[in-house]
Amino acid sequence: MxxxxxxxxxxxxxxxxxxxxxxxxxxxxxxxxxxxxxxxxxxxxxxxxxxxxxxxxxxxxxxxxxxxNQMTVLMEEAKAAINPHKWREPLTIGASQTISAVKIPQLVSAFLKTNHTVDVKIRTSEKLKLLEMLSYGELDGLFINGEYNHSQFEAVYSYFENITLISLTHDQLKKQHEQTLLVNSDPSCVYRNTLFDFWRKRNDKEPAIIEFDSLEAILQAVSEGLGISLMPADVAQNRKENTIHFQELKEKIKIEFVIKQRKQQRHSLKKFIHFLQS
Incomplete structure (x- = not known):
């Protein structure tokens, strides 16, 4: 070959x-x-x-x-070991748009402060596509919420994320049952489904919804008063200066860092897992 x-x-x-x-x-x-x-x-x-x-x-x-994939990992590590000034250790991480909005950049930034030779790339997409990419070796690891194939993947780190309802005015939050729900178009989006669950616990009728393809589009729609949405609390806090009102919920969302179950792992991934766990 x-x-x-x-x-x-x-x-x-x-x-x-x-x-x-x-x-x-x-x-x-x-x-x-x-x-x-x-x-x-x-x-x-x-x-x-x-x-x-x-x-x-x-x-x-x-x-x-x-x-x-194993051979590719070994060749990349060999180049980085032989000439670290020319070749950096690659590390490709996946996450949905919303999950990757605040927490993931913070983790990567802290990781790179002590791991200067690692070249980190972040890939965002829908959950099923990300799992497929992880399966095919296009990703080294994936931040994910919810179900996955435990015989194929394993979680090596997890954290809980605070979530909040956001709207243009406080009155919209008080009258939640009258509002349009602004959600991500990805059916597997955890924030979309959590918002739906929140609604159905308090209302009998189906809500009016508007779907968007990006987090920024949802935030802009909230700023225009089109309805209410649900976001990580960190995202809402970062938008406080834009007069967006928010109501933090008691519920928390569990996010896991998942890798493929395999013997061969690149050194950069081992470093990142050690960083997360420590």
Whole structure:
């Protein structure tokens, strides 16, 4: 197996598309297909299931991807160990937009003060996509709330987050049952679902809702008086100067840092876990 072919294989596995891989790597698609075909012939197994929407990994493909990810980790660590002035240790962390708004930057900032050789990247997306990225090795770890596959992932750190209702005026908070709920469009968003639970405990009818794709859009909508929303208390506190009113709730949200259950972990991830746990 050639490292070049394995690099192409990893990109196709992550993007689930030969055409997108060709575009990203600057190749023509037949070249990508030929390389993968040669790899499948060499190994004697099918690595991908091809369909109209792209490709998905076979069980054998998933096994190979796990080994490729381990080899990638070792090569990156070797470069960083040999020449730390040129190569930094990569660490890619995932989180939803709302979870990553305040707490995660604070943690990363504190971590980097004593770990200058680590190159941290934050990836934000929907929960299911983030779990898929963690599974495929695109993420080293993920800050998450709620259910996940405990046979595939494990939590190594957790914290509890205070949450608060926010509105433009105090009167809106007093008359919550009359307000439109401003929520993230991601159905798995913990703040969206917590707000719905809060509403249903106090009201019989279904609420009017407006969905947004970003935290900043929700905050702007609250500032325009379109309705009420629910945020981490830290986010609301940072917006106090914008005259947004808030009401902290008794409920707390548990956030866990989850990693893939595997033997091979890059040194930067071990450092970050040690930082979190200490």
């Amino acid at each position: 050639e490292s070049h072919d394995l690099r192409i294989f990893k990109h196709v596995a992550q993007l689930q598309s030969m055409s997108k891989t060709a575009e990203k790597l600057g190749y023509v698609q037949p070249n990508i297909s030929q390389r993968l075909k040669g790899l499948e012939v060499e190994l004697g197994v099918k690595l991908f299931i091809r369909n109209n929407r792209g490709v998905t990994l076979t069980n054998e493909g998933k096994i190979l991807l796990n080994y490729v």
